Amino acid sequence: MSQRHDTAVVATIAGVAVDTRHWIGGRRVASPATFPDTSPIDGSPLTEVARGGAHEAAAAVTAAQAAFPSWSATSREERARILHAIADGVENRIEELAAVETADNGALLRSHRRGVMPRVAHNFRFFADWLLSLAHEDFETRGHTNRISWDPAGVCALITPWNAPLMLATWKVAPALAAGNTVVLKPAEWSPLTASLLADIAAEAGLPSGVLNVVQGYGEEVGSALVSDPRVARISFTGSVPTARHIAGAAAANLVPVSLELGGKSPLLVFADSDLDLAVELAVEQYDNAGQVCLAGTRLLVESSVAEEFTQRFIVKAAALQQGDPRDEATDIGPNIHPDHFARIDGFVQRALATGARAVIGGGPNTELGGLYYRPTLLTDVAPDTEIVTEEVFGPVLTLQTFDTDEEAVALANGTRFGLAATVVTGDSERARRITEQLVAGTVWVNCFFVRDLQAPFGGARQSGIGREGGTWSFDFYCDVKNTVTAPKGWQHHG
Template sequence: MSDGRRTTIDGVSVPCDHLIDGERVGGGELYAVRSPVDGSHLGDIPDGNAAVVDSAVAAARRAFPEWAALGPDGRGDILDRFAQAILDRAQDLVMVDTADNGSVRAAMLHVGTGRSAHNVKFFADLARTLEHPPIEGPVADNSVRYDPSGVAALIVPWNAPLMLGTWKIGPALAAGCAVVVKPPEWAPFSLSLLGEIATEAGLPPGVLNIVHGVGERTGAALVSHPDVDRISFTGSPDTARAIAMAAARNLTPLSFELGGKSPFIVFDDADLELAVRTAAAQFMNAGQVCLAGTRLLVQDTIADRFTDALRDATSKLVVGDPRVEGTNIGPLIHPEHFERVAGFVERALASGAKPLVGGKPSALGGSWFEPTILTGVEQSSEIVQQEVFGPVLTLQTFSTEDEVIELANGTEYGLAATLFTGDEARAERVAAQIVAGTVWINCFYVRDLAAPFGGSRRSGVGREGGIWSFDFFCDVKNVAVRRSSFTS
């Protein structure tokens, strides 16, 4: 039970308040957070106001000079301890994350915490070796510096708070920024616990600050703050527009990773078994994955075989309690989001779509929704054009390469695409023509941290990952020295 400052979630004691300058502080009216798994009361979180945000940004500003002055090696030593501490507390983080947002516990134990630690360790290591080759000009020699930019505001979504939080925190801290993190209001506790882990690992006070609250109040105060130097946001295009307008007043640089409506293309020369197995994996995290290939585009010559095999594979997915071994699909995050997903499906069915599988809420009740595949959909329909963010796929067929490229590019999004074919030349041709930040060929969800990541069109602004993260979180400076200008 919550004691006003801490709460206990599945046996794990978790701080509830803001983390500012190394101290837990209140500030703002409390609101209740409930688990999507069983509706239980997890604890009360303060809805941070402008004064709280001011305090957090000021703490980050004070801590920044010393943190930046440590250099990549000094910061890296501390971040290495932080990464190891994440691994040491993996069980606790998984328990909290599952209760907080309904993620499947086995998947988090297998992948989630390891990836979260890697998000920190990788960028700490990269910062130690980061350098740009010298640029020799006709008059002067140029060298490139990656100088820490200052205070970074990091706004994290609710679908994978621990992994996506560390995806932002790792490179920002490695670059030398001090950060203010706003966890998602529907799933705040894993990042609140992460702040405690960072403090125990030796991160100096004020370098990592956490402010809780809802986007319209806490988030708005953070992104409009004049002392914030960078804003990294993952979420919806509508929220991104509001952030961009607020940031424009201060000319604050932005990095946005937004929604997706990604195509999943299967040609008739593909490894059908692999393609079907991967298509069924698009239901992971109850479909609450921006990268998911939710638009299945299957060549008509294999459509019947693919459809039969996918129906069979989907029928074997276990919808249930994410805390139980063997569960594949847990609940949607919140009753409000459940109603949104259900509304998309209801409208699609009313417009003539046919359920290959699913198409309705699960018999489990609560916020569970059956894995759903809809056929008979038009390219212009809402269900094809808009991000549902639930366990809902559509299936369309195509005849030619040109046709599938037109279908794949036929939305306002451009986050990712997945392509299955046995023809290497075709894979290269199609990948070159698809509008997307990432194209996977005969694989899915391969995220090398050295590679750039981001979206095109409504799916994002900018790229992070690898050196692109440092391009964003640093002030990239050129130093030009005239040859033979020094006598000693």
């Protein structure tokens, strides 16, 4: 529930006080309207959140623009120090952040505690350290010296998704701040609460007022106003293709560079020479976060000669998964995020079943749990060009198709409009090399899954996105990269 404390609207979420107003220019700002935030765990109302619009978007950009000259002139060492202080603040509040985010988006509490929130802190530490080492070796051109530098770009509009709210927000916020930019963060309306806590943590760490601003609300209201503002220098968005098209159009009007990560329909290829136990383990792992993972290999492509054995082992492994309350340590799969999204998932499955697909496991909601709990589902007898194998479901729904040759495997893998990731399971290193070279994907894993290093480039091909972030790629995006060419020593100016 929400209550007023000293003029601030504060919600108590899992025992943690969360201010539900915007954070603009170093202070809390209310809006005339609010929107409801509901927990996917049991459908209970969590709080009402300030609902921003064009006015709040403009105010946040104004605050960020005012803070930019000072922050961009701040030394690399001081910026890095403050980012490390933010990481310290995150680590000091891991339990609180984990509890609030689980209540807000329904992901596993144990995952938030052990992996996600520590990664949030690491995001800040990594980019702070990378900033201090960021350099390009000087080189000569006919005796002239070329020196490469990275100049802060300005105000960055960052729009983030609901499936890993704080981790994916800081994946953008940390490099943008490290680069010397100021930020307006717009979190997803289905999971806005930890972004508010991040604002508190950043302020406590000494981040100057206006350098980080958080505005909440609906995309068509505050989001559209934010990306259309001509004062914005960079836009980074993670989410759906339709929304990305709108953002790209707004950015094009002002010639603003964009970074877009738009999800995918990634393949997981299992060859007959693979370790089937490993293959099954990796396949079942695709149900992580109730299938709400952009990188998930939701299309299982299995060589025909081992398909039956693989399927039987998969059924056994998947049956061991525990579905239930994400706050329970024993739970493996929690709820999906929102009733609208839940209905979308079931719509995909029911249309597939109606057109001839067969549910090996699952195939509908978990009626024993009720609410937003969808049973882990594996569909077979699906044609290559049908909706269920070409469109992103973003739920605990996998499909299984078979192939007989390497060429057929590659054709199936590349047979969608997406190209975010791919996983290859094989015991033949030469085959792995040959297959991975042909896959259209920003990231390919061989005999592993979800191993990510922040210094590696991340992004997608085709309609999975535009651009790459990570390591120096992040600074290339969040900065204006400059080349300064200096004549040889001893030159003289002749008027």
